[in-house]
Amino acid sequence: MFARTVGVVCAAPLLALALVGCQATSGSEGDPTDPSSANPLRSPSGYGAVFLAVGECSSRGRASFNEVLCRSESAVARVLARYDGGSAQGPACPARTDFVLHISESRPSSDENGDGSVARGYACMRNLEEPHPGDPGGGGGPRTIVGDCVYSAGEGQVRETACDGSGERLPQYRVRSAVATRAACPPDTALYVALGGTDPVGCAVRA
Incomplete structure (x- = not known):
């Protein structure tokens, strides 16, 4: 069987973005579509070693997401980064997530590494095919990045x-653009948007 379900998994698009208090971002991300460029707490491994590890794929059901082989016809998204704990306190997902x-803690009778538990955590996912709401201007994803559009x-x-x-x-x-301080934004900036990371201020112009 290709599919494996462990724990409770739910999607969280997190589209609401406040001008302050946004999720912090990493200063160096590499290629966000390349799982090897992420810096997760769990390292990449083959299918079955860790539930939804970096580089692994999932299907999408009506109420759950199952881990499947990436070559499976039911695979729809790939894990770019995987972190333990809650997303509010943990590292930010790659820019184009x-x-x-969000994966809740579970203690099944048998699991991928034999310790009887699946840790609470979260996986940053990218669709295998379009659309990609996390791309600049795509209108979604867990982060606001340069190229995105917003409304008040x-x-x-x-x-x-x-x-x-x-x-x-x-x-x-x-x-x-993204800069370190508001003062560094161009004169025609109409709105400052909190992005997090080393350049936490987004300089926005009227669309």
Whole structure:
């Protein structure tokens, strides 16, 4: 059998993005579509060694995500990074992550490494095929990055939307650059967006 389900997994697109308090990002990411460029707490391994380890793939069901062989016809997304613990306190996902899977702690009678448990954690996922909402301007993903478009959600908050206007809301601003401080933004900056990382300020212009 190709599929294996361990623990409880749920998707969390995390599209709401506040101007302050956004998830921190890593200063050096490499190629976000290459699993070997990530820096997870768990190292890459073959199918079956660790539940949804870096480089492994999942299917997508109505209520769950199962680990499957990447060559399986049911494979829809690949793990870019895998971390233990909660995403709020843990490392940020790679920039072009399409969605995040939160994995609850489980203690099945048998599991992949024989210790009887699957640790609580989260997996940063990228779709094997388009669409890629985590790409610049794609309108989704767990992070706001340069090239993304946003609209005002009130009370100092913004939310991502597709730059091509295909989302439910039209874009109002586009993040043109990322800098260390607001003072470093160009004069025509219309909005500052919190990005996290070493260049935490996004300089956005009107779309």
